[in-house]
Amino acid sequence: MTGAPLVSVLLPVYNAGPYLAAALASILRQDHGRLEVIAIDDGSTDNSLEILERYREADSRVSIISRENRGLVATLNEGLAIARGELVARMDADDIAYPWRLSRQVALFERRPELGFCGAGVDMLIRGRIARGKPDPVLQFGRIPILAMFFTIFMHPTVVYNRKVIEDDVLHYDQTYRHAEDFDIFRRLAGRYPAAMMPENLVVYRIHQASVTSRHSKEMRRTHLRIVAENLEREGLAEATRDLRDIGEAVSLDAVTRAANFIVALEERICSLPAETRPSFEAGALNLFYFLYQLVADEKQPPLTHELLTLTAKWNVIRRREQYALRPGAWAPWLSRASLSAGKQADAVEYFFKSAPAAAVLASYQVG
Numbered sequence: 001m002t003g004a005p006l007v008s009v010l011l012p013v014y015n016a017g018p019y020l021a022a023a024l025a026s027i028l029r030q031d032h033g034r035l036e037v038i039a040i041d042d043g044s045t046d047n048s049l050e051i052l053e054r055y056r057e058a059d060s061r062v063s064i065i066s067r068e069n070r071g072l073v074a075t076l077n078e079g080l081a082i083a084r085g086e087l088v089a090r091m092d093a094d095d096i097a098y099p100w101r102l103s104r105q106v107a108l109f110e111r112r113p114e115l116g117f118c119g120a121g122v123d124m125l126i127r128g129r130i131a132r133g134k135p136d137p138v139l140q141f142g143r144i145p146i147l148a149m150f151f152t153i154f155m156h157p158t159v160v161y162n163r164k165v166i167e168d169d170v171l172h173y174d175q176t177y178r179h180a181e182d183f184d185i186f187r188r189l190a191g192r193y194p195a196a197m198m199p200e201n202l203v204v205y206r207i208h209q210a211s212v213t214s215r216h217s218k219e220m221r222r223t224h225l226r227i228v229a230e231n232l233e234r235e236g237l238a239e240a241t242r243d244l245r246d247i248g249e250a251v252s253l254d255a256v257t258r259a260a261n262f263i264v265a266l267e268e269r270i271c272s273l274p275a276e277t278r279p280s281f282e283a284g285a286l287n288l289f290y291f292l293y294q295l296v297a298d299e300k301q302p303p304l305t306h307e308l309l310t311l312t313a314k315w316n317v318i319r320r321r322e323q324y325a326l327r328p329g330a331w332a333p334w335l336s337r338a339s340l341s342a343g344k345q346a347d348a349v350e351y352f353f354k355s356a357p358a359a360a361v362l363a364s365y366q367v368g
Helices: 017-028 048-058 072-082 101-111 137-141 181-190 217-234 242-249 253-270 278-297 302-312 320-330 333-354 358-363
Strands: 007-013 035-042 062-067 087-090 117-126 129-131 160-162 195-207
Touching (some): 007 072, 007 101, 017 035, 035 048, 035 072, 072 181, 087 101, 101 160, 101 195, 129 333, 129 358, 137 195, 217 242, 242 253, 242 278, 253 278, 302 320, 302 333, 320 333
Parallel strands (some): 007 035, 007 087, 035 062, 117 195
Antiparallel strands (some): 117 129, 117 160
16 A cells, blocks of 8 residues: 555535535545545534544544635635645545545556546435436547537546646636536646546435535536637637527526527537547537526426427437427426426436435445
8 A cells, every 4th residue: 555646535615514424434434545635624604623523533634624714616726735645536525435436546547647637427315315327428439628618527526636647737726617617627627638537436426405516506507608608719619609608697588599599500510520529529519408408497487498499409309208298388388397397206206216225325335
């Protein structure tokens, strides 16, 4: 173990009391033992600091910084500045790492020392049950630097950065992209350094209403569209992107119509790209459509979703169950809403039968 690289685990903490002990225990029980945990308490008002101090007393690998609230981006940059490891692993205070997470990611960098960073798959923890996540095939066959222009290529808490490859002045988060800071840093890094997606699930990602993603979804979506717009303008795939950005501010019939027309125009431009890069751009554009589809669907106004699907000619890329529910949306919104509600109930039942009780699964990995 003495020759193993030191891994700095960067753990921002803000009012994570109900979940923090499980997250910490899962890191400290990794089978890669040469690690340090940099836990930064970002002005928590619950018992998070008490939990951190208890773990620090029991394990000297835990260090704590506790101060007033400065936000996630400032916390991440503070942690990067003091991390001593040649590898820096992200971890969220409400997630759980499988015991072999770090050893397998370390092994990847040992096999491929040229990599700047990597990510991995996740299993989902919802209401006490774990469902196995499926790998996104687009990351296996598409070109990561191109895909990174359209969406956040990796789940943030699975990422490990290689500081032997990435310069310190490049490895930082940008405050101007708050709540989509991971999308921004991944697009910047992917354009300069090799990256890889590991085809296995190494983290249990907890979904709950108090998560950062849930609490700041609207701002995240606006920033996400801003990043995509910047990338498309830089690549010469769009001269003006207001029609894409505006739908992040307010979802209306006019905004949906203009965004749909933007997608159609983008796809036409992509058709003229060289054959070797075109499939990756097509996959990225389709992901952008799905992002808009979810954004509009969350407004629960079936006529708007119907308009988006019709103008983009994308009825065939959504699930059949959703097609049946949304077809009446233009003339009978109430029927679509009822059908969509029934579909969500069916999804919940399907999730129950395809998932396993979290307690049983996590107990088998000795995670407290």
